[in-house]
Amino acid sequence: MSKRADILTATRELFWTHGYEATSPRMVMDASGAGQGSLYHHFRDKQRLALATLTDIEAQLSAELGSTLGDTSRPPLARIRAWLELPRQALRGCRLGRLAFEHALISDDELRAPLARYFGGLQTRLQTALADAKAARELPADLDPAPLAALIVSAVQGGYLLSRVHQDAAQLQQATQGAWQLLELVARRPRLEHP
Amino acid sequence: MSKRADILTATRELFWTHGYEATSPRMVMDASGAGQGSLYHHFRDKQRLALATLTDIEAQLSAELGSTLGDTSRPPLARIRAWLELPRQALRGCRLGRLAFEHALISDDELRAPLARYFGGLQTRLQTALADAKAARELPADLDPAPLAALIVSAVQGGYLLSRVHQDAAQLQQATQGAWQLLELVARRPRLEHP
């Protein structure tokens, strides 16, 4: 079982740097210390290795949401802010999001599923927090949670993209800061509809 | 000169679908009708072909900004809204942005330069429009344009990503709609700082 775990660990790391298509069996072997035999014994082909790896990453990232968006002891907006301001490796990108533009991955529904599940869950959690914020009168009642959740996720994913394009970690911080700036402004102002 | 143009046109299209690393000389030859000889006559290697192609795309995308962000006959916020609501091929992604997560491209400063120029220019135009909006009292004076510009670009780029992950064009519209929702709300409310 040790080699199988080594292979998965190495593949997770390689996907983070090179993505799916640019990661070859040879790279996995070199990085994990496993031979060709082990690799193809544990995983029928590259697609199966990728499926196991992506499911692994999905579980890790989903679990990491618990301490911010999942911390129901804090007020809803504070949970969103905590998630926005999480420390991130801006130049490497999101371990799942960065794979979204690979054609071979996204056109394979099995490989796409872990990405869809993770982002679907993230968006649902954000929508819930936004709805809670409305109920607690932290946010105006006329805000639509679904588009806002999509925007907040996009702030982080688009921020990663800008950081890579400019090779500047500050770009991601600017994007999330821009999102919080607007949210806070909307939150602090009383609703005119109820004078 | 005809073959050179054919090669560039074919490569632009292939980059949009497959990206840089996954596009091979053979694919370019098949798609353009050019032979090996023509390809390597006009472009020394794959990197040079990519550089010409990316510079091409950059010029096209930059030119397309003229009718929205560049239309100074409209009020600043209307220019931003027009750009946000431009029709886009959500499932294909941004022709330049989608390349930002390819390691071989982003780690080559020559290939990264067209992306950095395009997004830099876009962010500058948005910052200018936001500053104009503040000057025209369309937006509150305490807004910081740089983070907001990064957020607005991120709304589109992150929206593309969500559309691909979910294979659903509506995701991009949600993200841009979320951005406009917040901007409009901030714009419509009078500033409490000046009662």
Added chain:
DNA sequence: GTCTATACACAGATAGAC
């Protein structure tokens, strides 16, 4: 300029020994 022929390394996988 454009073509065909050739070259070498690597991707992605199979076979079979231990």
Added chain:
DNA sequence: GTCTATCTGTGTATAGAC
């Protein structure tokens, strides 16, 4: 389970004829 050997196709070019 893990290893080494082997195999076919492709990526990325170069050489040289037309």
